[in-house]
Amino acid sequence: MSLNRDVVVALLLLLLCGVFFWESGNIQLTDYGQMDSTVWPRIILGALLVASLIYLWQALRGAASEGASPAPKAGPGGLAGWFRRYRNALLCYALFLTFLLTLPILGMLLGGILFVFAALTVLGRPSLKLVPLHAAIAVGTVGAMWAVFTFGLRVFLPEGVLISFQ
Structure with missing residues (x-):
């Protein structure tokens, strides 16, 4: 297991997902809706969490850095x-x-x-x-x-x- 840039970014995304999910409890509850005000933000955060977990899994496997395209050639400045x-x-x-x-x-x-x-x-x-x-x-x-x-x-x-x- 190597701690490369992709692993760090994936871990930061997971940390942000946790913070945002925690903060979604502070959303003001409304009484005119049929569902809780936190439902849609938490659904979006759930999708982001799944994508971040997939990203972390690929980064730990090394697939994220292996499939990366080579650096572009330096062109005219x-x-x-x-x-x-x-x-x-x-x-x-x-x-x-x-x-x-x-x-x-x-x-x-x-x-x-x-x-x-x-x-x-x-x-x-x-x-x-x-x-x-x-x-x-x-x-x-x-x-x-x-x-x-x-x-x-x-x-x-x-x-x-x-x-x-x-």
Whole structure:
């Protein structure tokens, strides 16, 4: 057994799960709900606990560090090299900023579909054959999420100017 970086991170995640679970007892109880206020936070913490335990198990086995990709080769430095290295992350931030700025106009449904479609198209392989698949994934996932929140959970999501459901 070696105490590598992955083991330390997994142990810290498990410690945080314990602290958060303990602190979830301090959540204010409401009387208008049908279930306790701590149910959903504890479900999420349970999933995080399971994922952290799997991570710790893999780290102790050595699988987490064996399957790691080799360090990237040093490319050209400077600002251009930095942009090239962090291209995908910067594109995601730019797409999300565009989503947030257009949310009052497009609304959650249309804006979310366009955001997911743009993210899949920009970050994936450049191929016109994949565009219909990206569109189907965007419409299906965002539409399902919107339906669950709107009809199942009765959450009011931003509608926007273009599409109004009232």
